[in-house]
Amino acid sequence: MATNQRAVENLRSLRMAAWLGWQIESNWTDPFLFAIYSVIKPIAGALILVFMYMVVAKGGLSNPLFPMIFVGNAFYIYVAMVLMGVSFAVVDDRERYGMLKYMYTAPLNIYFYLLGRGGAKTLIATVSVLITLAFGALLFNLPIDIASIDWLLLVTGLVLGLLSLAFLGIFLGGVALITARHGQFTGEAVAGALYMLCGAVFPIDVLPGLLQAISYILPLTYWIETMRRALLGSGSSQILSQLSNLELVGVLGAFSVGVVILSVLFFRWAEHRAKEKGLIDMQTNY
Amino acid sequence: MSTNLAVSTQNLGRVYRAKKREAGSGKEIVALHGVDLEIHQGELFGLLGPNGAGKTTLIKILTTLLAPTSGEARVAGTDVAKNPWEVRRHINMVSGGESSGYGLLTVEENLWLFSQFYGLDWKTARERIREMLKIVGMEDRAKTKIYHLSTGMRQKMNFARGFITDPEIIFLDEPTLGLDVQTSRVLRDFVKNWVRVRKNKTLLLTTHYMQEADELCDRVAIIDRGKILACDTPSNLKRSLNQSSVFHLKVDSLPQPDSQFQGLKGIQSFAHHQHNGLLELSFIVETENALMPILASIERSKGNLISLEKRQPTLEDVFINLVGRGLSEEP
Ligand SMILES: Nc1ncnc2c1ncn2[C@@H]1O[C@H](COP(=O)(O)OP(=O)(O)OP(=O)(O)O)[C@@H](O)[C@H]1O
């Protein structure tokens, strides 16, 4: 009975937070502009990448690394969006809307609430990723063949990757909860920092020793590689090619579980600290 | 532990530590000190105290937003620190004087969102939203996005948000702060009625308007500098002053109102504050004989007496008698 009530409350938190997140994301302008914006933004992003590659890389778009980089970047759209979507809800609710305290006095599950709030941005990111990939396949001859996509690998990898990202977002939400003022930058900053390290722009093989070691402990490294294998049939990294698909997903899964546990523990600690220091309804309007 | 206590605290304390880099770094601010409180189910209970008394701090602890630094508090029979989740199922909270809400959502959507977090079915939610909007006089604003609303309107919406979930215990932190007289009256009537009509609903409100406390509350706790100084029904509190007389004087000015009346016989308590360019003096005296020396003293220091009034003791006078200054004076 008690656990049942809890489950109902959790589901409610997730559902209503997702609704709220969607309203906030989609309501800032009229639906037509919103749709245009959602399409133009990823295309612009892809074009910038293509031009950069044409200028910088040997052989331009026919360089064998180009499809790898393009796919890596396409999926990287998720990173900033999911991290921001989940963690920024803490900052936004507290600082901008003054509602975090009312959320905290309501019978809702804060983890489900934050995950729900990130839902809208995840959905928008999914559309962006699809547009980017379709754009690449049609205009730049990316070797993506619908018939040879490894769907099982794609879906499993995507779910595990998004799970890691969402809970990394929870971790950052915990940071925001206790560092009242600087919380808004953490999502973007972390996404920026990880960009170089997780093999999205170049294979981790070329990273110097220490940075390469860091890339090994990032779930994102395994996730992006999994996405490449699922779509293109092979990955970008010599080192990671020693792992079979199953092993790669296994490592990704293990890291995802680790991230979930670590993030929940950290958030609980942050929440406790915020209650001790009176930060839950903190307003830093200066 | 009696089961019909809605709220109880034992030796509840809260200390804030000033942050590094802020003025008074490392200094401790005692916001609550040894608070023992028992609020019964069905009571409309008021917490009356001046700015900085610790009212908001107490509300935050009871609504699970802030951890106490000592003692314990129970709400709806549950320890707020040990099981906040359970407490949250029984309560709601409104704080006045602020303009929170999701700007991009309409009034109706903001309220609906919260009704859903508390698990109301759609039909009930819609009925309650309509009913509450009618009460706060915002029926015609249901479809307005709230970034178009004035601060006062947002506050009224917020007030409605507290009640649509029909909580067992509701906490109102200065609910009428900054609202116009007419609206304040409507909200006070509603609050009073809400507790009367629904048996077993408990309402705790904080205020620094002594009239609000007097008019609404079954019992009032007077709080100052983190301590509860007295706790009783408004009439009992005032009765404690019945042996004394309360005089209210207006004077154009006095050179040193603080020390002027020291040493005069028969003055039980005294407070003063500046209001509309005049100096207002409140005296609580043991017998009316004490009045003549006071008037003589004013005359000697060339103050012009504008008005003199003898009146029934108010809760403000009770406060003055307990603390030695008025509710609106800086400590
Ligand atoms: N976050 C905080 N950090 C440090 N000191 C605080 C904090 N919040 C409140 N205080 C201090 O605690 C004391 C009690 O504050 P509180 O807000 O509870 O008073 P209040 O009775 O609600 O006053 P008001 O009528 O002005 O709302 C004050 O001295 C205040 O300065």
Ligand SMILES: [Mg+2]
């Ligand atoms: Mg206050």
